[in-house]
Amino acid sequence: MSELHSSESCLVSDPGIPTLEKAFDQVVLREYLPAVLPSEWGAIRNVRLQVLRHKPGTGRCTFEIMLGTTSGCYSLIGKVYAEDRADVYHAMEVISRSGFGPEAEFAIHRPVAYLAPLRLLLCEKVAGTRATELILNPNESNRVLAAERCALWLARFHAVGPRLGRVVRLDDQLSFLDGCRRSLGDLGRPFADKASRLFDHLNATARELSIIELCAGHGMYTSGQVLLLEGRTVTVDWDTYNVADPSYDVARMLVGFKRLGLRYFDSMHALDGAAEAFLKTYLATSRTDVTTHLAFQKAAICLERAKRGLDKQTRGWRELAEAMLDEGLRILDREAN
Template sequence: MAPPSDDARDSPASTTPIAVKPAAPAPPAALDPVISTWPVVLDPGIPTLPAVLDPVELTKQIGLLPALQWPWGVPQEVRLELLRWHAADRCTLEIAFPAASGWDRVIGKVYATDRPDVYDVMEGLARAGFGPEAEFSIPRPIAYLPSLRLLLQERVEGMPAQKTFKLGDDRERAVAAERCARWLARFHTVAPPLGRVTDVEELLRRSERKRRSMMEEGGALTAKSEQLFERLRAARSALAAVPMCAGHGDYAHNQVIFVEGRTVTWDWDVYDIADPTRDVASFIVTLKRLALKSFGWVRALDDAAEVFLKTYLDVRGCSSVAAHLPFYKAAYCLWEAHWEVKTKRRLGWGERARAMLDEGLHTLDGVK
């Protein structure tokens, strides 16, 4: 099965459940010092979610796994914590269960549609050298339960890259940017290409859909999004044909965790095959949006972005990336502006959308 379209990926992380079932009372701290309780989301768009949230059914399904995949035995008890919910699309949970050394935990992701392909891709990456023992790795895929549409994977404990970019000093940000770049360069070099092909024409089609969506807001956003899209179309003719490679599809600071001796990238829902510049641009532009949200200036993290780009180019030596980067960065600026308009999640979304559109236009200055 191919990964979902970009439009599906755009479904916002919801903060208002469709329906809410009160969580069970928290157990005494002495019995459960690590597991917190959250309201349980009931989403009819994810039909297997009620079964996943049923401890009896979840325990039964996990108990059917072979010991090679699930070495902990049949759980005597499971407790769940909601981590992230995308309405009618997917829901990410932490699943805790008693183990010999206390409470053990894994990450579960339940999908609206059947997604065994995500597990298969993660298995392929592990075999290609991105297993949990590698310096550049992914979370260990544990199992996929088709009856629940549930992916189980390793819970990686470490420092989120996003936290370093938000709270670290310049040196810490530079180290983080270098580690993220080295991970991506390794991935683009050795990972097996799988999934649908996302070429320039597909990227332009998605950009046009986002531009049309933004036109509904009217005002300056309409004019700016139209101007940026037309310049994107004009810049497309300058792009040369390049060898494509495995793509993450959504590579960003919030997809990376730093562990001692290990850099881990997660969230493989939209893997594909693409121009490597696409993933490079995605990381740089999402850093710009983080800078805008956290520091009020779209270029506040540009020093870290420069370290990221220089490291990637030094390691991989792909000359086409530098040549194609303005186009892809401008496209992602349009996409980030669209995200602000679509979700309207925080005060000032209009100003942030305008800033991202302006940055996209600036990125294309000088591109013929």
């Protein structure tokens, strides 16, 4: 991770994010921050920035803002966007006021401000443990505990979370999946054949699905978005908030366990215990029966993730993309009713 001190110039360049250089400019930050920070923090003495996540082409860059002030040291998480995303800040404000505030047992990280001229979202830094860390822990009881807490947070959000953002209906999802199929088809064998078979099976399965009530959705819910603290579970990364089939968020977590198992333990089934604990806890506390849609959504996410591998093309992406397509086909063959 790159670190930037107040005396240095921008360490990350991305022409796709027009305001990135300004967001890293210490003089600019010192101009904007005093108006949005709590008065008890005092005057800013120094600023340090550390890039946490940046991949050119994604349209965003996440970094930590470490402030030395007249009253102590404080940290914020900043995310600068290629496009105006003031909507994310406003959505987070509404979610926070709807029972997911910073002191709640099931919470989101507190939105501090959105600096429109910089396209910069500022949020509190939550000093918690990523659920992923415990999911990867060799201690099975730690894995299960983390999975259960992820499930409890999601069930609560699906039950009472405010319905905000884009409404994702089944036809919208199928249209997106068809785009994934076509992109993978351009690669030739074995991707074209497997992606087409998977999409055709998904399309046929979709016609048999019962109607399910849509609810507040996170959109990319995995253990990487969940922070665990004493007595609190906090979910971050709200760029993809939506209104959707609740089984999508559930399936996203379950496929996430498969991908973690494959990446760290060379087996998609290595974290089946955690996956079972997550699903059992969610079903026990949720108001909606997602089981009838779950196989479809898991297989759909496998197709999405294969397409995502094509977009990113990181090391080993071909093998992982093919594994995702194979898993999607297996899920529909064995689990779909």
